[in-house]
Amino acid sequence: MDIIQVAKRANVSTATVSRVLNGFPGVREKTLQRVRRAIAETNYVPNPNARGLRAGRTRLFGLIVSDVNNPFFPELIDAFEALAAAQGIEVIFTHTNYDPKRLQSCIRRMIERSVDAIAVMTSEVEEDALQQAARAGIPVVLMNQRKLAGKYPNVLVEYTAGFRESLEHLLSLGHRDIGFIEGPQWINSARGRKDAFIAALKSHGMHVRDEWIATGDLRVEGGRKAMDALLARRPRPTAIVATNDLMAVGALQAAYASRVRVPRDLSLIGFDDLPIAAMVHPPLSTIRHPRREVAARAFELLSKTVRGEPVAEDAPLQPHLVIRNSTAPPPGVKRR
Amino acid sequence: MDIIQVAKRANVSTATVSRVLNGFPGVREKTLQRVRRAIAETNYVPNPNARGLRAGRTRLFGLIVSDVNNPFFPELIDAFEALAAAQGIEVIFTHTNYDPKRLQSCIRRMIERSVDAIAVMTSEVEEDALQQAARAGIPVVLMNQRKLAGKYPNVLVEYTAGFRESLEHLLSLGHRDIGFIEGPQWINSARGRKDAFIAALKSHGMHVRDEWIATGDLRVEGGRKAMDALLARRPRPTAIVATNDLMAVGALQAAYASRVRVPRDLSLIGFDDLPIAAMVHPPLSTIRHPRREVAARAFELLSKTVRGEPVAEDAPLQPHLVIRNSTAPPPGVKRR
DNA sequence: GGGTATGATGTAATGCTTTACAGGATATGC
DNA sequence: GCATATCCTGTAAAGCATTACATCATACCC
Numbered sequence: 001m002d003i004i005q006v007a008k009r010a011n012v013s014t015a016t017v018s019r020v021l022n023g024f025p026g027v028r029e030k031t032l033q034r035v036r037r038a039i040a041e042t043n044y045v046p047n048p049n050a051r052g053l054r055a056g057r058t059r060l061f062g063l064i065v066s067d068v069n070n071p072f073f074p075e076l077i078d079a080f081e082a083l084a085a086a087q088g089i090e091v092i093f094t095h096t097n098y099d100p101k102r103l104q105s106c107i108r109r110m111i112e113r114s115v116d117a118i119a120v121m122t123s124e125v126e127e128d129a130l131q132q133a134a135r136a137g138i139p140v141v142l143m144n145q146r147k148l149a150g151k152y153p154n155v156l157v158e159y160t161a162g163f164r165e166s167l168e169h170l171l172s173l174g175h176r177d178i179g180f181i182e183g184p185q186w187i188n189s190a191r192g193r194k195d196a197f198i199a200a201l202k203s204h205g206m207h208v209r210d211e212w213i214a215t216g217d218l219r220v221e222g223g224r225k226a227m228d229a230l231l232a233r234r235p236r237p238t239a240i241v242a243t244n245d246l247m248a249v250g251a252l253q254a255a256y257a258s259r260v261r262v263p264r265d266l267s268l269i270g271f272d273d274l275p276i277a278a279m280v281h282p283p284l285s286t287i288r289h290p291r292r293e294v295a296a297r298a299f300e301l302l303s304k305t306v307r308g309e310p311v312a313e314d315a316p317l318q319p320h321l322v323i324r325n326s327t328a329p330p331p332g333v334k335r336r
Numbered sequence: 337m338d339i340i341q342v343a344k345r346a347n348v349s350t351a352t353v354s355r356v357l358n359g360f361p362g363v364r365e366k367t368l369q370r371v372r373r374a375i376a377e378t379n380y381v382p383n384p385n386a387r388g389l390r391a392g393r394t395r396l397f398g399l400i401v402s403d404v405n406n407p408f409f410p411e412l413i414d415a416f417e418a419l420a421a422a423q424g425i426e427v428i429f430t431h432t433n434y435d436p437k438r439l440q441s442c443i444r445r446m447i448e449r450s451v452d453a454i455a456v457m458t459s460e461v462e463e464d465a466l467q468q469a470a471r472a473g474i475p476v477v478l479m480n481q482r483k484l485a486g487k488y489p490n491v492l493v494e495y496t497a498g499f500r501e502s503l504e505h506l507l508s509l510g511h512r513d514i515g516f517i518e519g520p521q522w523i524n525s526a527r528g529r530k531d532a533f534i535a536a537l538k539s540h541g542m543h544v545r546d547e548w549i550a551t552g553d554l555r556v557e558g559g560r561k562a563m564d565a566l567l568a569r570r571p572r573p574t575a576i577v578a579t580n581d582l583m584a585v586g587a588l589q590a591a592y593a594s595r596v597r598v599p600r601d602l603s604l605i606g607f608d609d610l611p612i613a614a615m616v617h618p619p620l621s622t623i624r625h626p627r628r629e630v631a632a633r634a635f636e637l638l639s640k641t642v643r644g645e646p647v648a649e650d651a652p653l654q655p656h657l658v659i660r661n662s663t664a665p666p667p668g669v670k671r672r
Numbered sequence: 673g674g675g676t677a678t679g680a681t682g683t684a685a686t687g688c689t690t691t692a693c694a695g696g697a698t699a700t701g702c
Numbered sequence: 703g704c705a706t707a708t709c710c711t712g713t714a715a716a717g718c719a720t721t722a723c724a725t726c727a728t729a730c731c732c
Binding site: 050 | 714719
Binding site: 045047048049050051052053058068069071074075077078081085090091092093094095109111112113114220246249250252253256275276278279280281 | 381383384385386387388389394404405407410411413414417421426427428429430431445447448449450556582585586588589592611612614615616617
C-alpha cells in the first residue's frame, strides 16, 4: 500500500508515480515536481519484490568467480560492484572454487533469484551450465574463454602483449637466457599464458629451451618447487618469467633459500600484479592483468544487453609490464 | 501462473503445494509424494519475488565489510557465503571503504532490497546507520564493537588471549625487550589491540617502554616506517609485535633493507594470519584472527533471530598464535 | 449411529508495482 | 468555432506465492 500513499499525497494515480519513478517521459513538469516532493517527503522506496514480480527485471546481477580467497579476484569484484551500485543494481556473488561443475549450481541459484544478468569470471567454464542461463533468457558474459568466443560474449585479455613487454625489458637489460614457470597445461589460462610467452619469444627470433621450463600448480608452493628445479639446471637461465604472481612469490622464496639473490643473480617477472607483488622483497616486477577493466567491460556489456542495446565486440584488453625491483642486468653485465 | 501448474499436475490446490514447499506439517504422506513428484517433474522453482512480496521474507542477507581488497575479509566473506548457500540464502554485500559514513548508504541499499538481516563486519560503525536498520525491523550483528555491546548483538574477539600467547612464546625464547607497532589510536580495533598488548605485558609484570612503541597506518608502508623508527632506538628491542600482518610485512621489509636478519637478529610477530603471512620470507609467526568463526557466529545469530529463536550471548572468541619462522631466541641466547 | 474433535485440503484475499488501454484535457489546423 | 491530433493522466489487470479462514472427510466417543 505504499505507492498508493505517495500517489494520494501528490494527488495523482499510482501509474503516474510509477512513471516518475522509472523516468518515463510524458509527465508534465509540474506534476513531476509534485510527485518528486511527495516521494521525498514520505521517504518512499519502491518494494523491489513487487517490482521484480511485475516487471520481470530485478536490478540484480550475478557475479561468479573462481575463488574469493585468490587475491586476483577482490579487485574485480570491487570494480564490478562499484559500477553496479552507481546504477542502483545489486550484486549477488558466488564462487566455484575452481570446480567447473559447481558452476551449474551457481548459475541455478542465480536463475532462481531471477537475476537480470550473470558475469562468469572464472578461469574455467562448462558450456552446459551456460546453456541453463541461455534457456532462462539471462544474458551472460565470460572472461577469456576463447573456446566459446563465438557463442557467448567474452571479455578478452591478450596475454601476448604483456609477455612481449617483459621479454623486451629483459632483453634490454642484457638477458638472453630466459626460463619460464608454466602452470598445469590442462588449465585454460595457464595454457594460454604459456602459448603467449612462447609466441613472444619467437617473435624475437628466440626459441624455447625445454630444460628451462618447469611446471608449478599456480600456487606459492608450486612456484617454489619449480624454481628449485630450474636452479638445478646447468646452464641456468639468468631470468625467469612465471605464469602468475603466486608462483613468482614461491620462486622468490626458493631463490632466497638457495642463496640466489634476486635481482642480482637472477631476474624474475610475475604475472597479474596481485597486491602481494608489491609487498614481497624485492618488490616484484610483473605484468598487470587489467582486471578492473575486465570487470568494467563485463558490466558494461551486460548492462547494455539488459537494456536491449546492441553490443559491439571489443578489442582485447592489453596487460602491461609493471617494473619494480626484481629485474636487473644479468651477472657480469654492467647496468647501462 | 506457475505454482498453479504444479497444483494442477498434482491434483491439489496451490495452498497445498505451498505447504509442501515450505515444509508445513499437516499434509498427508500420499499427497506429499504426489506434490513432490509434480514439483520435480515440472522443474518448478518458486519465484523469489512473489515469495518475498507476500511473506515479507526474502531469504536475502546483507554483508557489509570494510574493504574487499583487504586480505582480511575474503575468508570472512567466503565463510559467511558458504553457510548462507547451505540454507538457500543469498548474500548481497557491500563495503564501506573504511568510511563509517558510507555505512549509512550501504545499509539503506540493503533495506531497499528488504534483506532479512545484516551483518556489519566493519572495523568502525556509526550508530545512526544502525538505527535505520532497527527502525526497519531488520536484525543486525556487529563485529567487535564494544561500545555498542549492550545495544546490538556483537561477535567479540578477545585480543588479549592472542597477545598473551605471543608474549609467552617470546618470553620462553628468552626475549625480555619487546617492542610494539601500534595503529592509529582513533581506530577502534587498533586501540583495542594495543590495550590488549599492554594488558598482556602487565600480566607478566612487565611495563611498557614508550620508546619501543612506534605508530603505523595499518598498511605495509606504515609498518616499514615504524620499523625504521624502532631500529633506530638504542637500546633496541629484540622482538617486535605488530598490530596487524600488513604492518608486520612492512616491518620485515624494513628489517631486510637495514640488514637486520629476522629471526636471527630480531623476532617479529604479526596479527591476523593473512594468507600473505605464510608467503613472505621468513614465514611470519602471527596471531590468527578467527574470522571464519566470526562469520559463522554472525550468520548463526542472524539466522536464529530471523527465525524468531532466542539468541544467547556467546563468550568471546579466542585468537591463537601460529608459530612460523619469524621468531627465534634473541642474539646471544642459545636455542634451548 | 449421532455428534464432536481432529486432520487434510481448498478458496480467495493479500502483498506492491508495472503497464496496456482508455479517457480527458489541451493544442493545432482550417 | 469545430474537428482532429497530441499530450497527460487514470483505471484496472497482471504478476506469483502465502495464508487466514472455510469446508469437507475421517476418526473417535458414548
